[in-house]
Amino acid sequence: MHLITHNLLARNAKGCTTNSFPLAFRDAHGQVEIQEQDINPDFVCNVLPRLEWKALIDAACQVGDESLPAEQPNMTDDELVQKLHYVLMEIHITEGAMVCSNCEHICPISNSIPNSKPDPKDSMEYFSTLPVAHLADMTDGNGHVMYGANSVAKKRARVD
Amino acid sequence: MIPTPDLSHLTKVDYDRVYEPAEDTFLFLDGLEQDAEHIRSLHPTVCLEIGSGSGCVSTFMGSILGPTGALYLCTDINQHAARCTVATGRQNKIPIDAINCSLTSSLLPRLRHSIDILLFNPPYVPTDGEEALDAQASGNISGAWAGGLSGMEITNKLLEEVNDLLSPKGLFYLVALKQNDIPAICAMMQDAFGLKSQTIIQRRAGREHLFILRFERQYVG
Ligand SMILES: C[S@@+](CC[C@H](N)C(=O)[O-])C[C@H]1O[C@@H](n2cnc3c(N)ncnc32)[C@H](O)[C@@H]1O
Ligand SMILES: [Zn+2]
Numbered sequence: 539m540h541l542i543t544h545n546l547l548a549r550n551a552k553g554c555t556t557n558s559f560p561l562a563f564r565d566a567h568g569q570v571e572i573q574e575q576d577i578n579p580d581f582v583c584n585v586l587p588r589l590e591w592k593a594l595i596d597a598a599c600q601v602g603d604e605s606l607p608a609e610q611p612n613m614t615d616d617e618l619v620q621k622l623h624y625v626l627m628e629i630h631i632t633e634g635a636m637v638c639s640n641c642e643h644i645c646p647i648s649n650s651i652p653n654s655k656p657d658p659k660d661s662m663e664y665f666s667t668l669p670v671a672h673l674a675d676m677t678d679g680n681g682h683v684m685y686g687a688n689s690v691a692k693k694r695a696r697v698d
Numbered sequence: 699m700i701p702t703p704d705l706s707h708l709t710k711v712d713y714d715r716v717y718e719p720a721e722d723t724f725l726f727l728d729g730l731e732q733d734a735e736h737i738r739s740l741h742p743t744v745c746l747e748i749g750s751g752s753g754c755v756s757t758f759m760g761s762i763l764g765p766t767g768a769l770y771l772c773t774d775i776n777q778h779a780a781r782c783t784v785a786t787g788r789q790n791k792i793p794i795d796a797i798n799c800s801l802t803s804s805l806l807p808r809l810r811h812s813i814d815i816l817l818f819n820p821p822y823v824p825t826d827g828e829e830a831l832d833a834q835a836s837g838n839i840s841g842a843w844a845g846g847l848s849g850m851e852i853t854n855k856l857l858e859e860v861n862d863l864l865s866p867k868g869l870f871y872l873v874a875l876k877q878n879d880i881p882a883i884c885a886m887m888q889d890a891f892g893l894k895s896q897t898i899i900q901r902r903a904g905r906e907h908l909f910i911l912r913f914e915r916q917y918v919g
Contacts, residue, residue, distance in 0.1 A: 542769060543795040548807040559808060575793060578766035584743040585769060588812050627766075627793070645804075651780045652797050654804040658835035661800060665834050665851060696702045696724040 539650050542626040544597050545589050547652065549638040549645070552660045560593035561636035561645060563600045569633035569647075570601045577623045583614055586622070598625050700731050703757040707789045708782060715778040717751040717842035721903035722873050726819055727758050729899040729910035730871065734762045740867050742814030747772045748801055748856060751842065753783030753794060755817055760792030768814070770794040773802060775837045800834070801856050802863060813863045818856055819873040824849040849878050857883070860913065861891035869914050871898075876907040884911070892916055 549558035591610040598606055605621045614622075636645045636652065645654045656664065705719065717723075730737070742763060747756045750772035760770055770787065772794055774780045780796040787794030797804060821833070823843040830846030845852055853872070860870050870893070874880055884895040893913045900909045 539795050539797075540793070543771065543797070546771070546808045547797070547804050550803045550807050555807070573793075576766050578764075581743065581766055581768065584741075588744070588809075590808075649781055650784055650795075651777070652799075652804075653777065654797060654799040655775065655777075655837060656800055656803065661835045662831055664800075665831055665846075665855065696719075696727060 539631050539647060539652055540627055541594070541597055541601070541629045541631070542585065542589070543652075544631070544636070545594050545626075547636070547645075547654070549641065549643055549654070551641075551643065551654075551656060552663070554638060554641040554643065557640040558638050560590070560597065561638055563597065563631070564635045564637050564644070565633075569631060571630045571632050572628050573630050575623075575627050577620065577627075579616075579619045579623075582619045582622050582626065585626070586614065589626075594625070598629070601629060601631065603629060700727075700734065700758065700761050702727060703754050703761070703786060703790045705752060705754060705786060705789075707785055708752060712752075712778070712782055715839055716776060716782045717779070717839065719752055719754045721901070721906065722819055722822075722908050723751075723754055725899060725901050725903070725908050726755055726817075726871070726873055726910055729912075730755070730758060730762065733869075733871075733898060733912070737762055737815065737869070740814060740869070742768050744769050744809065744813050744865075745771065745815040745817070746802065746805065746809070746813045746863070747817040748774075749779075749818060749820055749842075750774050750783040750794075750796060751776075751779045751819075753779075753786030753796070755819065756783065756794055757786050757790045757792050759815065759817070760787065760790065760794070765792050771805065772796040773799050773805070775800050775834060775841050776839065777837060779842075798837075801852075802859055806859060806862065810862055811868075812865055814865050814868050816860065816863055816868060816870040818853070818871070820853045820856065821845045822849040822853065822873065822875045822878055824877055827851065845878075849875055850883075853878070853883075857887065860887070861893060864893075864913075864915065866915060869912055872911045872913070874909045874911055876909070880909055880911065887913055 783796040833841040833844040
């Protein structure tokens with residue numbers, strides 16, 4: 539996960555929809571990787587208005603980078619764009635966790651992927667109007683009859 | 699011709715757990731390729747794909763816009779799919795961030811009216827509601843197709859969020875099946891959100907009649 543993505547993630551779950559940004563890193567030290575990437579200054583400038591500066595600075599500090607100024611400068615010069623590119627697009631969090639400061643829910647990160655899946659029970663409620671009692675016979679999905687799509691023989695190629 | 703992403707790093711074991719690109723995926727690629735010039739002309743900054751599976755579609759979007767052209771975000775309810783998505787991006791040198799979550803939940807608060815390209819090839823197969831629910835709760839491969847009533851139970855949840863997600867110039871591409879009742883989908887999006895729609899490509903594949911729909915805001919004048 540790039541730090542730019544951290545800046546766009548909030549907890550948004552049943553019972554926690556406000557004050558759930560930013561998520562604080564937990565145990566992110568030592569699980570940070572730098573992956574070089576070409577810079578696209580236009581992209582950096584275009585994405586800047588969508589970011590929360592303070593959350594970005596805090597996140598960068600938490601993973602040991604202090605290259606960005608604490609206050610967002612009015613001008614984005616080349617040097618700032620360079621630094622932003624590095625922080626946003628080259629710092630990766632590969633393992634660790636993030637904690638919601640509102641509900642203290644922990645969102646683990648493994649193989650660079652944050653897991654913010656809903657509780658299965660909340661997922662059932664969200665997608666269903668069925669009574670919650672139905673949960674009693676929830677299974678892990680093994681042994682289900684498959685309908686439709688997969689019984690159709692599929693051509694697994696695209697003609698280039 | 700924009701080449702189909704290299705998927706040679708994915709194995710049979712991956713496809714036991716993650717949706718293998720099939721006719722729907724390839725029709726999606728063909729539709730996006732057909733729209734490539736239009737997509738580029740909008741200079742998108744943020745692309746989001748829901749249910750990215752193997753990562754084939756977002757990687758393809760990455761070759762339309764270039765590896766550094768935009769931010770490529772993906773979500774999938776299936777953790778193995780999220781992992782394959784990142785791997786496919788890497789294999790094709792497109793940096794993709796994947797999040798293991800349902801629909802757009804954890805991104806919606808911060809990306810309100812910020813998505814320039816939104817993509818969804820949903821679980822569209824009509825199944826009984828319970829099968830769709832179990833698939834959603836467990837995040838396993840049956841979540842790739844089990845769409846519940848009319849195949850629309852998952853898609854409908856996303857349709858409610860599209861208007862909140864799209865930027866003023868944003869485009870939303872959706873894969874749908876004839877049985878999903880495409881006229882009803884389009885009418886709902888128009889009436890509820892003022893989003894106009896168009897079928898950009900369609901194809902019969904075995905028993906499935908597949909459509910790629912494009913939605914966008916309507917500007918008067
Ligand atoms: C038909 S497959 C498409 C996969 C890939 N995009 C493609 O075109 O080949 C549907 C995908 O949506 C995912 N999915 C199902 N329900 C979801 C949900 N609520 N949120 C996110 N992803 C979901 C499935 O795990 C699966 O990867
Ligand atoms: Zn919370």
